[in-house]
Amino acid sequence: MSETATERLRQVFEVDKQLRGLRSRLNQAERFLGAQSQQLASLTQKKEAADRQLRQLQAKAGEHEGEAARLEEKVNTLREQMNLAKTAREYKAFLTEVNTFKADKDKAESSALEYLQQIDELKGELAALEEAIAERSKMCHVAEGERTEREGEIAGRLKELEADRDRLRGLAPADALRDYDKRIARHPDEDPMAPIEEQDRRRHEYTCGSCMMELPVEAMSAVLSKGTVNFCPSCGVILFLPKELADALRPANSRSS
Numbered sequence: 001m002s003e004t005a006t007e008r009l010r011q012v013f014e015v016d017k018q019l020r021g022l023r024s025r026l027n028q029a030e031r032f033l034g035a036q037s038q039q040l041a042s043l044t045q046k047k048e049a050a051d052r053q054l055r056q057l058q059a060k061a062g063e064h065e066g067e068a069a070r071l072e073e074k075v076n077t078l079r080e081q082m083n084l085a086k087t088a089r090e091y092k093a094f095l096t097e098v099n100t101f102k103a104d105k106d107k108a109e110s111s112a113l114e115y116l117q118q119i120d121e122l123k124g125e126l127a128a129l130e131e132a133i134a135e136r137s138k139m140c141h142v143a144e145g146e147r148t149e150r151e152g153e154i155a156g157r158l159k160e161l162e163a164d165r166d167r168l169r170g171l172a173p174a175d176a177l178r179d180y181d182k183r184i185a186r187h188p189d190e191d192p193m194a195p196i197e198e199q200d201r202r203r204h205e206y207t208c209g210s211c212m213m214e215l216p217v218e219a220m221s222a223v224l225s226k227g228t229v230n231f232c233p234s235c236g237v238i239l240f241l242p243k244e245l246a247d248a249l250r251p252a253n254s255r256s257s
């Protein structure tokens with residue numbers, strides 16, 4: 001007896017399952033690498049922003065320090081002139097000027113100090129960021145190595161399985177394959193096929209291995225009698241009979257080999 005369409009599909013399905021399992025390990029490694037790279041990128045971005053901020057703060061601190069130095073020089077010059085004052089009035093005028101410049105100088109100094117404090121804080125943050133970046137870079141390196149390793153591990157087996165799948169698809173009837181591919185397209189995260197499960201042979205109770213719903217007698221006899229593809233009336237999965245069950249249910253004279 002030639003193998004039924006369902007049996008052909010089941011063989012394709014088994015290879016597809018192995019392929020998916022194989023790829024899922026690689027996918028996992030790729031997702032891990034992706035997550036690590038993303039975190040590294042976000043940390044690097046934060047550090048770049050902090051570096052920019054640091055340069056701005058340093059420029060501001062420099063400006064105020066320069067201003068304070070300039071004012072101090074001015075105060076010193078005025079003091080010298082003040083000492084040479086000829087009248088009390090002249091002296092007082094210098095003194096007022098000196099006090100004004102001194103106040104401005106103090107203001108500039110305290111502004112510079114504020115910026116220097118901010119710079120200290122920011123440098124602390126930068127050091128923490130640099131540490132986090134170094135750590136994350138190490139993780140990225142590990143993740144990259146893992147991905148390359150997985151790729152290497154599965155490359156050979158992947159090729160074998162893909163060749164197997166192509167061969168088996170070549171043996172399956174085109175309309176059955178269309179049903180199979182359609183089911184996968186609609187439910188990409190589910191198995192397109194499920195085994196029929198026997199609950200009670202005497203009472204003819206069989207269920208769909210995917211949705212667990214009981215299969216009507218007509219559905220069961222269709223599966224047993226024809227080679228065509230049969231769907232679970234409840235969930236639409238393509239049903240197949242596991243070999244032991246098929247052997248037990250089909251009359252001896254129609255068994256293969």
Ligand SMILES: [Zn+2]
Binds near residue numbers: 209232233234
């Ligand atoms: Zn079902």
